[in-house]
Amino acid sequence: MSVLLVLEVRGGKITRTSWEAAAAAQKLAGGGGVTAVIIGAQTEALAAEAAGRGFAAVVRLEHPLLGQYTADGYVAALQQLIEKERPAYIVFPHTYQVRDFAPALATRIGQVLIGDVIAIGEGPTFTRQLMQGRLNGSFKPAGSGPCFVSVQAGAFRADAVTSGAPAAITTFTPTLDASQIRTKPSEPFRGSAQTVDLGSAQLIVSVGRGIREAENLPLIENLAAALGAEIAASRPICDNGWLPMERQVGSSGQSVAPKLYLAVGISGAIQHLVGMKASQCIVAINKDPDAPIFEVADYGIVGDLFEVVPALTEAVKAAK
Amino acid sequence: MKIIVAIKQVPERDAPVRIAANHKSIDEADLNWAMNEPDAYALEEALQLKEKNGGEVIVLSAGPERVGSTIREALAKGADRAIHVIADDLGLRDALGVAKLLAEAIKPENPDLVLTGLQSEDLGLGQTGVIVAELLGLPHSTLILQVEKTDAGIKVKRELEEGWFQHIELHLPAVLTIQSGGNKLRYATLMGIKRAKMKEVRAVNAADLGQAAVPVLTLEQISLPSKQKSTQILPGSAKEAAAALVEKLKFEARVL
Secondary structure (H helix, E strand, O other), X not given: OOEEEXXXXXXXXXXXXXXXXXXXXXXXXXXXXXXXXXXXXXXXXXXXXXXXXXXXXXXXXXXXXXXXOOHHHHHHHHHHHHHHHOOXXXXXXOOHHHHHHHHHHHHHXXXXXXEEEEEEEOOXXXXXXXXXXXXXXXXXXXXXXXXXXXXXXXXXXXXXXXXOOOOEEEEEOOOOOHHHOOEEEOOOEEOOOOOOOHHHOOEEEEEOHHHOOHHHHHHHHHHHHHHOOEEEEOHHHHHXXXXXXXXXXXXXXXXXXOOEEEEEOOOOOHHHHOOOOOOOEEEXXXXXXXXXXXXXXXXXXXXXXXXXXXXXXXXXXXXX | OEEEEEOOEEEOOOOOOOEOOOOOXXXXXXXXXXXOHHHHHHHHHHHHHHHHHOOEEEEEEEEOOOHHHHHHHHHHHOOOEEXXXXXXXXXXXXXXXXXXXXXXXXXXXXXXXXXXXXXXXXXXXXXXHHHHHHXXXXXXXXXXXXXXXXXXXXXXXXXXXXXXXXXXXXXXXXXXXXXXXXXXXXXXXXXXXXXXXXXXXXXXXXXXXXXXXXOOEEEEEEEOOOOOOOXXXXXXXXXXXXXXXXXXXXXXXXXX
């Protein structure tokens, strides 16, 4: 099977999730080759880096108008490359950027992106999460054209990518005109200055929707104080303004890996899990025994946090 | 500004989900339904844009009869009128199939702006807005936190990963998918709920939109995820479980 892998570049580097997607691409290719694509205005050095990673070929999809990411530029350029290469699969890392353009690219070719895939089975079938991670669904393409797949961060191992003889590098220059690019992006900027570095915290107590109201937060603050832990939160808590955005853990916030991550009233949507599942020890307190947070937890208490958290605060104090 | 907001009705967040007997859908018996939260943020952005710049907010939703309650909620919050694409076969449609229905319903309205949430809380595809933009031939931007009207069109704040953001300028008409947290969500007032009953909800049959459901992607099976770790669940009363947990953290995991 011929497989096209679209690498993503951030800050002048090929991202780690691109190499994870490469592992998925190699799995789909079976014994066949994977052609890696690097997109930009100047791709020579990055293409050389990719060429040593065991791909059958590396294509530099290069044009001055691809220097800064735009959905219009990427869709038009990739469409031309796909029409030339006619791959059976086009594989991406599932990132915010890919979410922005890949569904439009697939639509233009009459297909549907199978997004955020966590496993590839025989057939192939593609597994993705449903209902915020409570269920898995396996999907199968009807086979009417090229199949577009994006791969969830952490689902495949970047170190599973085989290395091999240097791949041949070719350049493909798409036909692009400035008038095709209908959005005008400015340079990315950082949000407000970070004053909390959750990344270096050893102990974190993290709070989610289960807390119900901002007025209940002292419950969490008392537990954190007893433990000497930092307080973090899942996205909805910060969306509501109950805690500042800089305390948010997850794909849109900080990634943490403390010794202890104590998740209180957090159901464990994937956007949260990617930011904390590398923690050494994970504890979940949740009233729903089927909450996805229990899938990654080492210890769990199924119960009402309004009873469990005060009891835990007392138990921690007593143990000191 | 004429704004269409595409909203989806999804199972209520804490609703217990059971896999249906055919293993291809979830059991809808006894489920309660709610407005998809990211779509509620899209609606809020639309209402605020209307308050600042004038215009009209039209909500659009596809689904069976039950979707009517979510449409009324949107009208109660302040949308001016609604379009309900009556479709009983959404479960058989892939993202493109659903987006085709929405795009067909949007076309005759010629809106300046189409907004929707960045993803749904049930299927989590995160594609509908982008596909609708492509089908309508409109520019789009995703994961938007703020929208500001400019002389030339709009300027939006897009969320990137790891705490980065970017401003993007677009001409109108355009399609945006809205990220949660950009605004505070409003509640429907009593007066709003009363007024909503008088507002127009135009029903359109999916069959009349001429977009048959021929999926390029089919859902083969729904299953429960397998556990990544073996979790020790600590039983007993809150007090007993808390004491047991502290023991475990001290002497087994050794993290305290």
